[in-house]
Amino acid sequence: MTTPTAQMVRIMIDGMTVNVPKGTLVIEAARRVGVMIPHFCYHPKLKPDANCRMCLVEIEKVPKLQTACSTPVDEGMNVRTATTVVNDAHKSVLEFILANHPLDCPVCDQGGKCDLQDFSHQYTATSRFTETKRVFQKEYFSPLIETQMNRCVQCLRCVRYCDEVMDVKALAPVGRGTMTEIKHFGFHPLDCEFCGGCVQICPVGAITSRLSMYEYRPWMLKRAETICGYCGDGCQMTVQTKGQELIEVNSAHGAGRNNGDLCARGFFGFHAASHPQRLTHPLIRRHGALVQVTWEEALEYVADRVNEIKAAHGGPSFGGLISGRCTNEELYLFQKFLRMAIGTNHIDSSARYGHVNGLQAMQLVQGTHRWTVTFEDILDADVLILVGTNITETNPITGLKVKEAVKKRQATLITIESLEPVVDTMSNIANLSHHHFRIPTSDTHHAIVGLVKAVLEQNLTQPDLAQRHPTYVNAMTSALQQISWQDLQAATGIEPDAFVRAAKVAAGARRVVIMAGQLLLRSEQGYSGCLTLLDLLLLTGKLDAPGCGFAPLAEENNDQGAIEMGTVTELLPGAQPITNDTERERIAKQWKGELPTDKGASLIEMLERARVGSLKAMFIVGENPVGSLPAVIHAEASLRNLDLLVCQELFLTETAALAHVVLPAASSLEKHGTFTNTEGHVQAVRPAIEPVGDSRPDWEIFSALSILLNSPMEYAESKEILKEIRSLIPGYSSLGPTPLPPKVDHSAVDRYLTDGYQRDLASRYHPISRASRPDGTVRLELAQSLFHSGKLSTRSKGLLQVEGSGRLRISPSDAARFALSDGDRVRLSSTSGEMTTEVKIMERVPQGTAWFPSHFGQAAVQLFECAIDPITHVPSFRTATVSMMKVA
């Protein structure tokens, strides 16, 4: 990044004067004045390689032509890009390329958007070479990515992208001279992150996507700029369609928060919306079976039943659960619908599965409900601390920011992850880490405590903190004295020295960003772990320093929006606590009604109430508690007990199959709205296709129901809801696509330092009692897989080709211990249940640990106990000790 102090220089390009910072490349300076210098190997994301020689330009006083992509500007430079000499040079470079180029444009998927085609037209280049062209042996490449190496111009953009940006290093040039071709390693088909980056960056048709192969020509496609619906990174993507058909997804360089990079889910996962099993008609249960009905029938039926139940049992006998994959508008309208039209506070969303932990910790300590940092701060950070993120697989694009910060900007990386640093087919953040703490997820908290302890003992605390808040510092010190280094070492397997070294690095740095991932947020210590991380920032004086902050990463694309729209029981829109009376009054006035006064129940409490019969009806939108909660919760029995269960879904999930009424909802590719990404950017979602079948956007369904229930919430389009949200939530109006992050609220910090910390100090810092793991067992973790997000992606044909079923990932040493090889079947059993599955050996899995992808976890969830956080009510059920046995 150019620092603001960069010296500006003045240069001439084709007679035009331009002022650019010193060190800018000539090709970039030219772009600023609208001169496009032809190029193949240059790409703004990559380090200059200057291998294709297409960008030659004339620079005054330099005897030979220079490559514009690698020459930095200097004061007074006079560049000419269109002289005869330059044109001749370009022409001859093209001639050399065309000497071997097959010119199969008619059958090439790049045709119509190909740089080589464009330049050939521009220079009317034909090749004088008549020798026979090279032909490469074609080999099967991969299920999603296809190569045609005869078309390769050997610019190495793909290789460099995969290495520099992705850190995957899956591709390499093989051979010499014109016979150089791009290959992957090993004798098996390409096995990588399938980010599609190489497909996007190849200037010609040498690497193409197999999913859209031969389905389109660029000019046939209609484009919609929208936001990916899978994870909280909120990548902007361009969905390209031909009529109702989804053809391709890509993302332009520089677009959105992702800067044009996507992960496998975004790039190859778009087919979920057009899956043949989509629900297309409303269904009502009649005589035990779901039958197809019209919208009118279904909605009237729901309204009648709601009225009956409400008359008999009152509003609080209703509950609602919505997915954090809905738009802000829908989340907002859902809670408004439940609070106003139904009159219940029993509202929850999938943010409850973990994001609430991070949020409540932030609200308690720093008084914000958003990050105080942005992706730019991650890029600029001096020290990055990653805790339980498994960032490559969970938040791949945030992961790219971390990789860029570490690889290109020399940030120091501290990781507390359950990851073995090894080189395998995917990038591994532990490989880049300077201080890696390899710790099982269930012990993550101990490692954080270790860092805090090191900070306190090494006197790395902010000097004036002890003066301003002596009680806090003393309480912390004494609490941590009870935890001995021996215990910590026994629990984590890490030398005290390592903690001290990392703590010193963190305390000594200017800009520190701590990221907490799903493994921490969704664990039993999710809330306390976040608090402890915030303690770490507080003690080192980094909580309110510029460029420093705490960043819990959201798993679902709109978890953050669910919180801000008040779609969890303890919050009102604007993430204000439901107990805040002035806010309640203000919102009630705007809504022209009364807010329900009952204390709301969270997801697990709702299910419990349904089981005992005090909750009579539920609206479940896009969530599948039967499929995702462990058996000990008895979600199915609870839901069966309801008098009315209304599901709005894309597919007939396990939960929807129990419903009395199933209403078909439109996917995020079919509607307008906004998503708030993990860093708090509210971004526009636009439809790429028409709603499939008779499905409707969720907000329209709430709106229609509210009218039938006589408390109309009518909106002509989703924009009107957004308008209402903006008028209701102070400050929301200014939050466009590039908002400033909120500042730490100092009064909240003071409250925390005075007495807020006391509430759970004892439970967070307590001596470690160590239970040893019996022989023949492994620590089973439900983990996120890169190729899936939630359950929707398991309906996407592209992603299923990479990962089609759940396989237990085990470490090579455990494989040896249990005499297992890839594809063998094992039986896992715990006190709660058992399951049989295939294993996959993955070197990054630490010994004694086994991961099961949560997207295929229906069978696996039975194995887990469920712990409920007493403060945030987050159910955690992602780790268990299970015994493993090979079966035939």
Add this chain to the structure above:
Amino acid sequence: MASTASTKRLSLSAWLKTITFYEILVGMKATLSHLLNYRPVTLQYPHEKRTLPDNYRGMLALLRYDDGTEKCVGCDLCEAACPSRVIRVVSAEVPGEPTKRYSKEYYMDMTRCLFCGMCVDACPVDALGMTREFEWAVYDKRQLHLNKQQLLAIGDRSFPVQEKRLELQHPNVAFFNVAFKHVPPKPD
């Protein structure tokens, strides 16, 4: 005026001309003479057919190589070239021949075609031809919506001499839409 005088008293000759419709007979002279001496002037279609010029642009057709394989590679270029959106190509990979491209479906809506020949020009493999067929009057317009099989059939009957198929169509173009036979098929 003289005319007023003549209307008053018609001369005998004028009277005779009037009652014998003389002027009409004069006007009909050519017609009547042809009536007696019948000789057709126009081409007697459908009994007679004109010799079509060499560059006659008639019904479109899809062509084959001499070994019976379809020439079309499904490149969509005819679709792009057609000014009246006659053509729709659905291209795909040839089953069992990885990376080889063909048109899985090919439609022409001949009700709209203006026989400009742009599609024929655009085709990189000469898979389209304009036949000399023109007798395509139908009672139901939908019959003019032709699919690939129909278009191939027209080609087959109109172009009995077919181009020789070469795996490598030009020695300098190392390959063009040649399948990689030894590539294992992609998993489904």
